[in-house]
Amino acid sequence: MKTAMRIGTRLVLTQIVLMTVVVAAFVIPLYTLTERMMLERSQNVQAQLVGQSINMIGGFDDALKLAARQFHKVLLGEMDGNFSLDATQKIAVAGTPAPVLRLGTQPMNGRNDEVDRFSAKSGNVATLFVRDGDDFIRIATSVLKEDGSRALGSKLDRSNPAYARLIAGEDYLGRAELFGRDYITHYSPIRDVSGKLVGASFVGLNATEGIAGLLIRLGKVKIGESGHIAIIDVNKDSKAYGTYVLHPKLNGKPSSQRVDVDGNAYLQHAIEAVEGRTIVRERDDTGVKAHMLAYATYKPWGWLIVSDELKTEMERENRVMLQWIVGGCVLLVLVLALALWWFTRVLVARPVSRLVRAMGAIRDSRDLTLRVDIHRRDEVGEVADAMNSLLESFQQALNRTSGHAVDLDHAARELAQKAATAAECSGAQQTSAQDMSTHAAELLGGMQEITRVTQEASAAARASSDAAHSGSQSLVAAVDEVNRISTTLGAATDSLRTLESSATQITNIVNVIHDIADQTNLLALNAAIEAARAGEMGRGFAVVADEVRKLAERTSVSTQEIGHMIGQMQNATQMAVQAMRESVAKAAEGAAITADARQAIDSIVEDSRQALEVVEAINRQMELQRRIVEGMAGEVENVARLAETSNNAAQTSAETAQHMAGLADALRDEVSVFRT
Known part of the structure; x- marks a missing residue:
């Protein structure tokens, strides 16, 4: 089984990642903003410290002034x-x-x-x-x-x-x-x-x-590690103007000694500005350092109070504070992640696991009567209800499918029986077509024999005509020849009667083939209907049934055409028989008037000529009939081939029906593994 991360774990990890991104998106700007705020706060603290120092000096000054006023009263009292x-x-x-x-x-x-x-x-x-x-x-x-x-x-x-x-x-x-x-x-x-x-x-x-005590107290004020308070005398009337009144290292020395990296005495601006704040970069023995300065003047004494703090120390303190903030955010993320994990496990993972176990039990048992026993008013409950509805639908569908499988099995077996019957009929049709082909061959042979006889009759008629012209000395020979012609015409008449009888038999055979084709067409239509009832499983058999139906229709049309041609041949044969009968009558009449042959020689010659024309017409008609019979023989061969194709299609249909029956059994077996 393919192992995958559980949905609860994925949800927790996703939420942790999102919270981390949100916290990072919050902390990074917060770091920059806090750094600026810390800088501003430090400068404000410096300004407040300067203000407090001025207030301290002012308070000290006010107290001394009050005392001086009181002592002045004492003096006046003296x-x-x-x-x-x-x-x-x-x-x-x-x-x-x-x-x-x-x-x-x-x-x-x-x-x-x-x-x-x-x-x-x-x-x-x-x-x-x-x-x-x-x-x-x-x-x-x-x-x-x-x-x-x-x-x-x-x-x-x-x-x-x-x-x-x-x-x-x-x-x-x-x-x-x-x-x-x-x-x-x-x-x-x-x-x-x-x-x-x-x-x-x-x-x-x-x-x-x-x-001095006040200065000592102010000198003890520390800002960070090395920050301090400095006082510069800015009383222009004082000899100490511009010198340090208070400084950790430069007491009594001029403030102009403090210069920035550009060599400018940066405190001179503070002396002139009276009050403000700034950041200067000053070089000392350890390198260039940034000093944050805040300053204000206590005018009654002419003192400039300066708060001096290294920016790096402020940033170090701020960095520690920011580290606490970041640590707090990380701790908050961890606590929230733990809480989310617990809530996700209780609210999502466990219900989903129950749902998975229930579906696994249904899958393993294949019992569609089982239902998911989860009743919740949330998405998991909705999924459980949907699965129960789906199982109900599956159960009903499988019940219907089982019934359809039984019906399909019965239909397939019935179709197989009908296909077997169609195959038997197609076999009989093929046998009849083969017999018809044999009779057509015999008919063609008879037609060839008739043609040969008519050709001989034509030759005899010519000879008779020649004999009539030779005179009376040939009369006996002419009479014999006429008798022989009469006999030959009788034989030709018999052959034509035989041809007519064969044509009648062919017509009967063609009618049988036509009836078989109609029956095959009906069977094909029934097979197509059964295939349509079988649905998708019977689509292939429907195609075969349709081809059989088309073949039967073509066979019916061909038999109609053969019947039409045989009818024409029968008409021509009847005409030939009629002509033969007339020739026999003429020959008999010639024999009857043999005694008057000399006087009627011209009539005999004329009759011989007419007989020759009739024989030649018969010869031509027989040639035409021979061609018709040859065409009919070809059509009969086509009928035989079509009958063979129909037989093969019927056998294929039977095999397809048997395969459908097997599929129906397999479908019934597949459905039977589910308990419904």
Whole structure:
């Protein structure tokens, strides 16, 4: 038996292949899309990280500003009274003459008690400024310069962002670097009782350690394996403009050292752009690497926050994520394949196997009374119902076929009997045709003998005529000759009577042949009808029966033609007999008047001439009859051959009928192996 893959297995494999193709068609674009999304997500994460760093710095800045504002209130609490400006009097402070700023009546120029007391309490620095025209001069301070001396007598740099706010009479809160230290400062204008701007107060929170701690925290931020946060000073008024405030390796160094593969300082664009993201390719000791950058500026401090991550590290992390996704898809395919295998086995394979086993049992037992016992409301149930209907149809068809086989067997046997009868009739027809051929040959011989006799009579008539002319001396010889002619004509008359009798016998034989041909035609028609009833099995016999019928029709036509020719021959023979009788009468009359022969010699001569003409006419007629008889003999031979052919066809029909009977038996045997 040929082994084939089961339909359930094929369904599962097909579904697995389709799912694999679908998953592959989904995963491949997903991989590309996810890679782009991961890149965008990483850049967004970098941007968020930069934003969070700015928020951290801003929060730190806001907290220090709030503290500076509070400490400024503390400073003002140390100075009870109203301020006033005496521009007419100047007191030198650290060698710099400055207008006198009084608190109440106390000049504050060079008086550091209040600011020192504040610094001692808060740990922060404070300064008092006096307005001198458009400048602000430090007249009291706890701020120390690099050499440890107080920063007195110096003017507030007009480039300081606090200057513009103070000259406008407004407070200023912000980061400032004083003598190498970072401060969060609070500048506030000082007004006299009339509201005139006479000076300024300053409180500075030392943010150096706080900013250093902030930078340490930001420096610990890692993006991937080697990604980091970098800070660049972008304050154009700062001496450190363009240098790294925070970097794992380049602290205090200019950012212009970082160039891409084309030699361009790529961070310069970031410094100028203030905010954005980009990917640059930079060459280092290990080769060319792609860096993903996200950056934004914290304007209050003039810091550019840069997030720097290697693209390869991001892709590695994304690749791991994608591998998990692909692995999950593969696992999903396997789980679905297992589920499909189980469902296919339960819903398809088992019902189909039951159907196959049921059909195999019917095939092996050949019992068409069995039925497929499967009742389902699906395609398998429909197939089972269809098979049961088909088995029912087969059972009914085989029952009908069995009955038809019996009928065919009976018809074949009856046809065989009729074919045997036809063969016997054809044999008899052949024998009759042979006898008729023999009689035709005898008739032809008689006709030849008659022809010879008439030729002799013609010669005798000529001799008689010659004798009549020779005179009376030949009268006796003429009388003898006339008597001999009379005798010969009598014999010819007898021969013609014999010919007429033979023609009558031939007519009877031809009628017998015609009757046999008609009977054969009827038998052939009956055989054709029986063959038509036999259907496809009798088609060959129908052809034979049709040929026999045609042969019988041709035989009938030929016998009619032979009968017609024999009738003509009988008419001619009767005419010849009549002529012979007249000749005999003439001869008798000549013998009677022998005595008057001399006187009637002329009459004898005339009669001899007429007799000669009659004999010659008889001779010609006999020649014609001889040809007719020869043609009839040929037709009789054809009839004999046709009879032989008809006999052979009848025998073949009998053999075909016997073969049909054998086929009917075989069909009945084949049908009998099925139980119906």
